[in-house]
Amino acid sequence: MALQSLLGEEMSLLEVKDLTVKVEDKVILSGISFILKERESYIMFGPNGSGKTTLLNAIMGMPHYEVVSGEIIFLGEDITDKSVDERARLGISIGFQHPPEITGIKLADLLRLCLGKDQNYDFSEEEWQLIKAFMLTDFLDRDVNVGFSGGERKRAEILQMILLKPKILLLDEPDSGIDVESLKLIGSEIQRDVENTGSTALIVTHQGGILNYIKAKHACVLLAGRFYCFRGPKRIYKSIEAKGYEGCVNCPDRVIEGWT
Numbered sequence: 001m002a003l004q005s006l007l008g009e010e011m012s013l014l015e016v017k018d019l020t021v022k023v024e025d026k027v028i029l030s031g032i033s034f035i036l037k038e039r040e041s042y043i044m045f046g047p048n049g050s051g052k053t054t055l056l057n058a059i060m061g062m063p064h065y066e067v068v069s070g071e072i073i074f075l076g077e078d079i080t081d082k083s084v085d086e087r088a089r090l091g092i093s094i095g096f097q098h099p100p101e102i103t104g105i106k107l108a109d110l111l112r113l114c115l116g117k118d119q120n121y122d123f124s125e126e127e128w129q130l131i132k133a134f135m136l137t138d139f140l141d142r143d144v145n146v147g148f149s150g151g152e153r154k155r156a157e158i159l160q161m162i163l164l165k166p167k168i169l170l171l172d173e174p175d176s177g178i179d180v181e182s183l184k185l186i187g188s189e190i191q192r193d194v195e196n197t198g199s200t201a202l203i204v205t206h207q208g209g210i211l212n213y214i215k216a217k218h219a220c221v222l223l224a225g226r227f228y229c230f231r232g233p234k235r236i237y238k239s240i241e242a243k244g245y246e247g248c249v250n251c252p253d254r255v256i257e258g259w260t
Contacts, residue, residue: 012076013038013168013200014059019070021051021058027068028054029225036168041194041201041214043233046222047245052204053097055222056170060094061087075167091167095174097204099157101145107156108140114163127163134159134185151182158186162193169193169201175210187213208237223249 014036021029029051036042046052058065059072061084072080079087102110111131112121123131131137134155145153154174161169169190175183187210194201203214211233219233221240228249229236239248 012036013074015071015073016059017071017073019055019058019072020068021054022066022068023054023064027225029058032070032225032227034220034227036200036202038167038200039194039198040218041191041203041216043211043214043216043219043236044202044204044222045206045219045236045240045245046204050222050245051225052222053172054225056094056172056202056204059170060084060092062094088164088166091165092170093161093164093166093168094170095154095157095161095172097172097176099145099153101143103143103146105144106141107136107144110144110160111140111163114160130159130162133189150177151179154178154186155182158189162189165197165199167199169199171201171203173204173206175205175207180209183209184213186210191215208234208241211237221245221249 012035016032016034019029019032020027021032032055044052044055054065058067061079061082063084067080070080071078074087074090074092077090079090082090109119111123112119115121115127131140136152136156136159139148139152139156142148145156148156154177158171158174171190174186174190178186190201190203191214193199201214203210203216216233218230219236220230221228221236223245229239229251236248239251243251
């Protein structure tokens with residue numbers, strides 16, 4: 001089943017072909033195929049254990065996620081066997097569901113690293129404004145994520161991704177464990193990045209709140225390692241709320257052939 005954009009002639013950014021992924025000798029994803037176009041946001045729903053995180057990590061090339069078969073094509077280049085750092089240099093970036101603590105590294109220095117600058121670099125006015133927008137000016141001299149709240153961790157994570165200027169943002173539940181203010185800020189900044197830079201975002205979510213800030217037209221349900229219903233994000237979310245995931249994928253009105 002193909003996950004494709006409605007943009008017609010817009011260039012394909014990422015194409016996954018018949019991907020099967022194994023983790024610790026267990027097949028998690030089977031026969032996954034989809035296409036993401038440039039300058040779009042895509043929403044992926046699915047219950048815990050459905051394979052959403054595995055899919056993002058496989059696209060990023062993270063260790064321990066073994067591609068058994070299939071291909072990952074990025075801007076026309078087969079990256080299936082490329083390392084994480086090679087994919088990052090090509091413009092792929094990932095935001096984790098639980099951003100880790102990094103003791104001994106200050107947030108300011110990590111942000112400079114994202115910009116490709118050394119420790120003596122002074123942030124530009126535009127960069128300062130972005131740091132202020134993410135409400136992180138008071139955290140610059142603190143070790144990365146050490147003692148940060150859930151919202152603070154997620155804000156720092158998304159800021160790092162935006163400063164990297166990636167072509168695609170893979171976001172694993174950016175709206176989980178955060179307050180309403182952080183939700184609005186994170187959703188709005190992701191949308192602003194897509195609009196201003198032409199990046200593409202693939203967003204995993206369980207919650208409907210972020211849909212108020214992300215102007216996504218495309219969504220799907222991943223269940224038991226396979227894609228199911230393809231419809232608009234809010235329509236899918238309302239169906240999940242009313243019927244649960246099993247009810248959603250068994251709905252007679254679901255679209256099963258992807259966006260064509």
